[in-house]
Amino acid sequence: MQTSPLLESLMEALRCLPGVGPKSAQRMAFHMLQRDRSGGMRLAQALTRAMSEIGHCEDCRTFTEQDVCTICSNSRRKENGQICVVESPADIHAIEQTGQFSGRYFVLMGHLSPLDGIGPQDIGLDRLEERLGQESLTEVILATNPTVEGEATANYIAEMCNAHGVLASRIAHGVPVGGELEMVDGTTLSHSLAGRNPVRF
């Protein structure tokens, strides 16, 4: 906007958000200025604190402003003895929402990708190996993404677990619940067939 350098820099700054182009940046800026200045101020404060104070959990590598995150320092979750390995903090959120897991996590913040120069240390596997040696774990659940890199990463960690005598398991792949069979891709369907379970009466 030729009428306001501050407005122009706000619209420019909003474009650091993923999926926000010039049009949405403009709409967002006008919305806050016209209808929600207090929301805009709250956002500014939340951003400042989050960007400067949030680091990574020493135990699981997820985002947290504490040294050790709330999940890792929860003693009941420690007693559980299970660690679920995921690629990103968003995956923790998804798994927590199922209410089916009460152990702890380990967040790779990515996956092995030799072509991009991302090796075991870059995804924190030195720290995971340390934990495999120190803690008395009952199971490591490999919940990396069902992609080529995710599978390769899962296999690598499974071997690490095996070397430390810790059971490793891989989450099941198959037809999504509620989906239509004809809409499912071939690879998923193959996994689904290979992983079939006997029907019990």
Next chain:
Amino acid sequence: MQTSPLLESLMEALRCLPGVGPKSAQRMAFHMLQRDRSGGMRLAQALTRAMSEIGHCEDCRTFTEQDVCTICSNSRRKENGQICVVESPADIHAIEQTGQFSGRYFVLMGHLSPLDGIGPQDIGLDRLEERLGQESLTEVILATNPTVEGEATANYIAEMCNAHGVLASRIAHGVPVGGELEMVDGTTLSHSLAGRNPVRF
């Protein structure tokens, strides 16, 4: 995220942005934390300054941190003698991009809406009338939206201009350039027919 109260409040605060639900808020927060902390800090600073310093131009009511905006204080634009009346600051942006107008603007920040209790003073028409009396204007171009409220507002202002002996004009409505005739709605097509121009050779 159970792992970080700060992250939770960031995701909550991002939802003040129009069109941002829980999923996109999460994606935005993770994106900034993981890949663009400096972008997040810049956004925080731009927000703080914009929300606290941007007010309205004394002459045209658009958003600006100055008393009078850059367009209104431009002497060449003053000499032009035309004022284009629009509903929102975003409309200024759209018209500026055509490069076809070199006068000044007047931003209503809405339109007349008696049912919602929005009268002439709420959209700054007292200030516009003051300007009609004080300045030597050659034309007021009514570029309110082609809606019922926009038309009513344009008519109201046209009468005001008439009372002050200032020419009022309404932007043309018609078939959008590059559009297909069969895709255009009936009202637009009626406007387009009624406003037809002789072809000159």
